[in-house]
Amino acid sequence: QITLKESGPTLVKPTQTLTLTCTFSGFSLSTSGVGVGWIRQPPGKALEWLALIYWDDDARYNPSLKSRLTITKDTSKNQVVLTMTNMDPVDTATYYCAHRLGYYDNSGYWRYYFDYWGQGTLVTVSS
Amino acid sequence: QSVLTQPPSASGTPGQRVTISCSGSSSSIGTNAIHWYQQFPGTAPKLLIHSNNQRPSGVPDRFSGSKSGTSASLAISGLQSEDEADYYCAAWDDSLNGHWVFGGGTKLTVL
16 A cells, blocks of 8 residues: 655745655655656645656656755655755645656556655745 | 646536546657546545546546547546546656646536
């Protein structure tokens, strides 16, 4: 059974750096094809993908936010950490982490998608 | 502004068939699979359809997905009141070193 849970501050001040931790169970981030991503959702607005780290330490970032984001993993602790610098009130959102599955299906196609999500954590940016 | 375009709202009466569209680009939907998520207020998104038209275990067969070119659709047949939720499409985009993109979401109302 795969579970993920986000943790971190609920309130940060403008210009501060946000550090969020995703603690997961039921899978290993050293397994080929596996990844963990971060997605956020401002109140009443759409989902926005932030970053993704793969089993092999490769990482991808939202091009619009790349300069502010860093994603790392600690396989031994089953954790993925996201840092976002220079926080602004517009960054107020619920932040989710999600398991990205990757596999070859019976037809030889590479399939990959976010299948399990954490419950999310609301981060408010305010002075 | 979301990279995948969805209508902000859709509606139908119980029993009806409703479709929700998702439009992308050649580097997103045109090349990669589309996935759909269902989200109820105050909860995390739930995977509804993956790889264009595959239902995860436990998802009713009333939900189906399709893709053609740079567009995709989610269809819900035999609409039920409990289907009232927000629906999001998502795809990998090969441009700019690769990144995930989501649609702006569609609020489905069951009248």
